[in-house]
Amino acid sequence: xxxxxxxxxxxxxxxxxxxxxxxxxxxxxxxxxxxxxxxxxxxxxxxxxxxxxxxxxxxxxxxxxxxxxxxxxxxxxxxxxxxxxxxxxxxxxxxxxxxxxxxxxxxxxxxxxxxxxxxxxxxxxxxxxxxxxxxxxxxxxxxxxxxxxxxxxxxxxxxxx
Numbered sequence: 001x002x003x004x005x006x007x008x009x010x011x012x013x014x015x016x017x018x019x020x021x022x023x024x025x026x027x028x029x030x031x032x033x034x035x036x037x038x039x040x041x042x043x044x045x046x047x048x049x050x051x052x053x054x055x056x057x058x059x060x061x062x063x064x065x066x067x068x069x070x071x072x073x074x075x076x077x078x079x080x081x082x083x084x085x086x087x088x089x090x091x092x093x094x095x096x097x098x099x100x101x102x103x104x105x106x107x108x109x110x111x112x113x114x115x116x117x118x119x120x121x122x123x124x125x126x127x128x129x130x131x132x133x134x135x136x137x138x139x140x141x142x143x144x145x146x147x148x149x150x151x152x153x154x155x156x157x158x159x160x161x
Contacts, residue, residue, distance in 0.1 A: 012078070017043050017050065024074045027066045028140055031109040034067060038097025041088055050075065053086045055093045057142060057161070095160050112146065112157040120157045123148035133157075 012020075021043070022035040034040050034054075042053035052071055056064045068085050075083055095114040098106075103113035112120035122129050128150035135145040143156040 011045060011048070011050075012080075014043050014045070017052075017075070017080075020074055020078055021052070021071065024070050027063045027070065029106070029109075029111065032098075032102045032105045034071070036099045036102030036105065038099065038102070039067065039093060040071075046084075049082045049084050050080050051084045051086060053088050055088050055091075055097075057093045059089050059092075093161070095158065098158075106158060110153075110155055111143070112155060114158045114160040116160065118160060119144075120146055120155075123151060123153065124155055125153045126151040 018035065018040075021040050022033045024034045026032050026034055026037050026039075029037075037057070039054055039056060040052065041055045042051075044051050052075070054064075054067060054071070056067070064087070068087075071085060072083060098114065106113045107124045110124050112122070112124045115121055119133065120131060123131055123146075126148060128148050130149040132147050132149060133144060134147050134154065137143075138145040138156045142159055142161060144159055145154060146157050147154045
C-alpha cells in the first residue's frame with residue numbers, strides 16, 4: 001500500500017473501524033491490542049470526521065504519544081483522512097477495562113494478568129501456585145516482578161490499577 005492511501009468511497013462502519021483498531025498493538029506489550037487493553041474508549045463519526053477517544057493507562061504514560069501516532073497511522077493507511085484523537089483522562093483507566101481476550105493473551109505471553117486479590121494466582125508458564133514476589137516494580141510501572149518456585153522462571157504480573 002502506498003504512503004498516501006486513497007479516501008474510501010464511503011465512510012467505513014464503526015464496526016470496521018473497531019476491527020482495524022483491534023489490530024493496533026500496545027507499544028509496551030505488543031501481544032495485546034489497544035482495544036484489548038481498553039484504552040480506546042470510543043469511536044464515532046461527527047459528519048466526515050472520525051473521532052477516536054483514548055484514555056491512557058495513566059496520565060503520565062510515556063507511551064501516549066506513540067499510541068496516538070499508531071492509531072493515526074493505522075487509520076490513515078485505511079483511507080481515513082479526517083481524524084480527530086481525543087484524550088480522555090476521566091474516568092481514569094483501570095485494569096477492569098482489559099478484555100478477556102487481552103487477559104488470555106497476556107497469560108499466553110508469560111505475563112500474569114491482573115487479579116482482584118492483588119497478586120497473581122499462578123505462574124503463567126507452568127501453572128504452579130508456588131510463586132514469590134521478587135519486586136513490586138517490573139519492566140514497566142504497571143507490572144511487578146514475580147518468580148515461580150517450581151519452574152524457576154521469572155515473570156511479570158500486571159498490577160491491578
